[in-house]
Amino acid sequence: MRITKEQFKTDFRQRVQEKFTNEVEEASNGELFASLGAVIQAYYSDEWKETRKATRDDKCKQAYYFSIEFLPGRMLKSNLLNMGLLDIVRDSLKELDIDLEELCKIEKDMALGNGGLGRLASCFMDSIASSSLPGNGNGIRYDYGLFKQKFVDGNQVELPDEWLREGNVWEVRKASKAVNVNYGGHVYLKEDEAGRLKPVYENQQVLRAVPYDTGMVGFQNDMVNTLRLWSAEIPDFEESNYRSIEERRDFRDLTSVLYPDDSNYEGRLMRLVQEYFFVSAGIQSIIRSHKKSGLAMKDLAEYIAIHINDTHPALCVPELMRLLIDEENLSWEKAWDITVKTMSYTNHTIMAEALEKWPVFMLQEVVPRIFQIIEEIDRRFVAEMTSLVDQEVIERTRIIKDNQVHMAHLAIIGSHSTNGVAKLHSDLLKGIVLHDFYVLYPERFNNKTNGIAQRRWLQLANEPLAGFLDQTIGTSWRKEANDLHLLMNYKNDSTVLQTLADTKRLNKVRLAQYILETTGIEVSPDAIFDVQIKRLHAYKRQLLNLLHILKLYFDLKADPNADIYPRVFIFGAKAAPSYTYAKYVIKCINEAADLINHDEEIQGKLKIVFLENYNVSLAEMIIPAADVSEQISLASKEASGTSNMKLMLNGAVTIATLDGANIEIRDVVGDENIVIFGLTEEEVYHYYETQNYQAIKIYETDSELQRILNAFIDGTIPNIQVEGQEIFDSLIRYNDEYFTLRDYHSYVEAQEKIERLYRDKKRWQQISLINTAEAGHFSSDYTVRRYAEEIWQIEPVKG
Numbered sequence: 153m154r155i156t157k158e159q160f161k162t163d164f165r166q167r168v169q170e171k172f173t174n175e176v177e178e179a180s181n182g183e184l185f186a187s188l189g190a191v192i193q194a195y196y197s198d199e200w201k202e203t204r205k206a207t208r209d210d211k212c213k214q215a216y217y218f219s220i221e222f223l224p225g226r227m228l229k230s231n232l233l234n235m236g237l238l239d240i241v242r243d244s245l246k247e248l249d250i251d252l253e254e255l256c257k258i259e260k261d262m263a264l265g266n267g268g269l270g271r272l273a274s275c276f277m278d279s280i281a282s283s284s285l286p287g288n289g290n291g292i293r294y295d296y297g298l299f300k301q302k303f304v305d306g307n308q309v310e311l312p313d314e315w316l317r318e319g320n321v322w323e324v325r326k327a328s329k330a331v332n333v334n335y336g337g338h339v340y341l342k343e344d345e346a347g348r349l350k351p352v353y354e355n356q357q358v359l360r361a362v363p364y365d366t367g368m369v370g371f372q373n374d375m376v377n378t379l380r381l382w383s384a385e386i387p388d389f390e391e392s393n394y395r396s397i398e399e400r401r402d403f404r405d406l407t408s409v410l411y412p413d414d415s416n417y418e419g420r421l422m423r424l425v426q427e428y429f430f431v432s433a434g435i436q437s438i439i440r441s442h443k444k445s446g447l448a449m450k451d452l453a454e455y456i457a458i459h460i461n462d463t464h465p466a467l468c469v470p471e472l473m474r475l476l477i478d479e480e481n482l483s484w485e486k487a488w489d490i491t492v493k494t495m496s497y498t499n500h501t502i503m504a505e506a507l508e509k510w511p512v513f514m515l516q517e518v519v520p521r522i523f524q525i526i527e528e529i530d531r532r533f534v535a536e537m538t539s540l541v542d543q544e545v546i547e548r549t550r551i552i553k554d555n556q557v558h559m560a561h562l563a564i565i566g567s568h569s570t571n572g573v574a575k576l577h578s579d580l581l582k583g584i585v586l587h588d589f590y591v592l593y594p595e596r597f598n599n600k601t602n603g604i605a606q607r608r609w610l611q612l613a614n615e616p617l618a619g620f621l622d623q624t625i626g627t628s629w630r631k632e633a634n635d636l637h638l639l640m641n642y643k644n645d646s647t648v649l650q651t652l653a654d655t656k657r658l659n660k661v662r663l664a665q666y667i668l669e670t671t672g673i674e675v676s677p678d679a680i681f682d683v684q685i686k687r688l689h690a691y692k693r694q695l696l697n698l699l700h701i702l703k704l705y706f707d708l709k710a711d712p713n714a715d716i717y718p719r720v721f722i723f724g725a726k727a728a729p730s731y732t733y734a735k736y737v738i739k740c741i742n743e744a745a746d747l748i749n750h751d752e753e754i755q756g757k758l759k760i761v762f763l764e765n766y767n768v769s770l771a772e773m774i775i776p777a778a779d780v781s782e783q784i785s786l787a788s789k790e791a792s793g794t795s796n797m798k799l800m801l802n803g804a805v806t807i808a809t810l811d812g813a814n815i816e817i818r819d820v821v822g823d824e825n826i827v828i829f830g831l832t833e834e835e836v837y838h839y840y841e842t843q844n845y846q847a848i849k850i851y852e853t854d855s856e857l858q859r860i861l862n863a864f865i866d867g868t869i870p871n872i873q874v875e876g877q878e879i880f881d882s883l884i885r886y887n888d889e890y891f892t893l894r895d896y897h898s899y900v901e902a903q904e905k906i907e908r909l910y911r912d913k914k915r916w917q918q919i920s921l922i923n924t925a926e927a928g929h930f931s932s933d934y935t936v937r938r939y940a941e942e943i944w945q946i947e948p949v950k951g
């Protein structure tokens with residue numbers, strides 16, 4: 153995009169004038185931000201229109217990424233960067249005496265997701281557009297995003313995230329593209345004139361689904377795709393049917409809140425309605441535009457790929473079937489063939505508590521016709537398999553059993569591709585969790601290791617490092633992340649190593665400043681910044697991190713002059729509001745922090761900082777400042793992880809179990825440039841088989857761990873009578889489900905190794921350089937290109 157400074161300043165002044173009848177010099181930051189957003193949006197509106205037109209005219213195949221969560225964070229800088237306007241706008245604003253960074257802070261994070269799953273969807277949106285691929289997102293426009301987290305006396309308190317209060321400059325409401333979504337009521341089948349069985353509906357509820365479109369701007373390639381988010385409204389002609397205010401509110405409330413749960417399945421009715429709502433609206437809108445292009449329904453799979461991101465959009469399968477057979481009059485067989493060819497599915501977890509299953513009665517109540525179709529899919533699956541495999545296999549793989557609908561089974565049976573998100577995860581799916589399906593459909597299974605958008609996580613988040621890379625290895629890495637590898641030529645260049653270290657220090661100073669301002673805690677940028685940022689979950693084992701911190705603390709208490717390298721332990725994590733155990737861990741970390749941070753005896757050698765309200769913007773601040781990346785989940789439990797990739801890209805050294813994508817990180821950097829510890833996935837499964845893990849034995853025989861665990865129940869850590877006891881019990885009485893105690897000593901040794909490496913400045917700098925140099929491997933640009941070629945069969949749009 154070519155705009156001169158003069159042109160920009162004129163447009164900007166004019167926009168402030170039109171929008172707020174104000175002068176730039178008089179306007180508030182809020183007004184300036186809104187005006188700037190509007191100018192930028194107008195600048196890409198042509199490309200947006202042209203992208204739509206090009207895909208329509210060329211009739212090229214398009215992908216639609218259905219996800220119940222998207223987590224883009226702030227978009228101003230990302231749009232400026234991708235449009236190639238970041239420097240021009242920054243400089244022009246400076247000439248107007250305006251600081252771009254200050255305006256950026258006005259923007260509320262778009263937090264329509266819980267964590268990794270939603271963030272992945274957003275990295276994919278960036279990478280799809282930046283790779284000139286025709287791919288769009290489809291999701292829900294929640295009025296309230298993920299709750300805002302505050303700590304009160306060390307406890308998590310949740311406040312509503314009113315992200316839309318000042319409006320959203322990026323979205324465009326497309327009332328003319330609204331569709332109706334029907335649900336509830338009763339249905340029966342009746343023959344029509346042509347002798348076909350057609351559903352007859354009674355007492356259905358009707359919702360108007362209104363799309364809000366947001367441009368997904370590609371990186372300097374004039375491509376703008378669409379993220380379409382649906383909002384529920386009451387249709388005009390139905391308004392009289394909803395008499396009471398309460399009733400009306402119930403309908404609008406449908407898309408009001410994001411369920412704040414991560415890695416845990418909540419079977420609430422409203423959530424099921426949400427799932428059907430955005431699936432039905434999205435598929436209706438795809439079919440409408442397919443028909444408008446004059447294409448035949450029978451050819452749908454040649455023009456459309458629909459991706460089911462985790463099982464939440466799995467109703468895509470029966471909904472497409474419904475539209476094809478009930479509305480388009482296709483035969484079941486033809487419709488099924490099209491559906492399977494169109495759909496693909498990504499599995500994100502192997503944890504039983506996260507696998508979605510809906511009671512039959514709920515589906516009958518919310519989507520009676522869809523349930524009939526699921527029953528028929530299930531019936532045909534059983535019939536087809538009966539001649540091929542044992543009855544037990546069928547019982548394990550069918551969609552409906554024990555009065556529950558298994559959404560993963562529906563997604564696998566109804567699609568042509570099922571992928572895991574890291575090599576180990578995909579192998580576990582094939583070998584154990586979905587083994588029966590793998591035997592039935594081996595050709596459907598594949599791996600697509602997750603990735604991250606290097607634009608947001610390096611170019612934007614770490615401008616000092618990005619600028620230095622430009623000077624050292626040229627700028628090609630900005631388009632081709634693998635070119636970061638050129639940095640390897642400098643791994644023995646002490647000037648480059650030192651400059652990289654200086655850059656890291658700059659980022660640490662900035663984070664230390666933020667820590668001081670937000671928490672009042674003073675931390676030294678010369679200490680090791682040891683970072684664990686991710687949702688709070690037992691399997692991620694923030695508790696293991698805390699046990700190690702307590703060990704260091706007791707070592708220092710025993711000998712205040714103990715030679716322990718100063719460390720700042722930085723946490724960022726939200727707990728699901730209903731996840732009591734996770735909230736107890738937060739409370740314990742906060743109380744331990746209070747104790748340790750204020751203990752003068754240890755001379756400030758240890759600091760614990762738990763930053764409130766972890767979100768994308770906070771991640772962008774923490775990650776460039778991290779020395780150590782904590783990736784310490786129990787092996788086999790973290791499907792991939794992506795913060796491991798973001799931290800590596802920014803030169804942090806990983807301490808990790810052999811879990812998820814950590815394994816692939818080790819493979820690319822080599823054993824000597826990562827610190828691995830803990831049980832392997834095989835050892836974990838071996839314990840499951842033999843059932844001979846006894847945490848209490850470890851406690852009884854290990855005086856070091858005894859001292860640490862007792863601190864949770866003997867008052868050493870103050871104010872955790874209830875929480876400390878619960879944590880203690882989870883480890884000892886309930887046998888430590890995630891093998892925290894089993895991995896403890898191995899973890900401590902790994903931490904000692906980290907400290908040794910850090911003391912060897914040259915060595916550490918070199919490891920850090922190698923991590924950045926090899927991180928191009930995990931660019932989501934490559935991930936989405938593999939999806940495009942191997943699953944969606946879509947091609948870049950020619951400019």
Ligand SMILES: *Cc1c(COP(=O)(O)O)cnc(C)c1O
Nearest residue numbers: 267268686767768771793794795
């Ligand atoms: C990357 C990211 C995550 C995922 O972190 P993991 O450690 O992979 O679980 C979660 N939340 C935010 C805000 C992120 O940016």
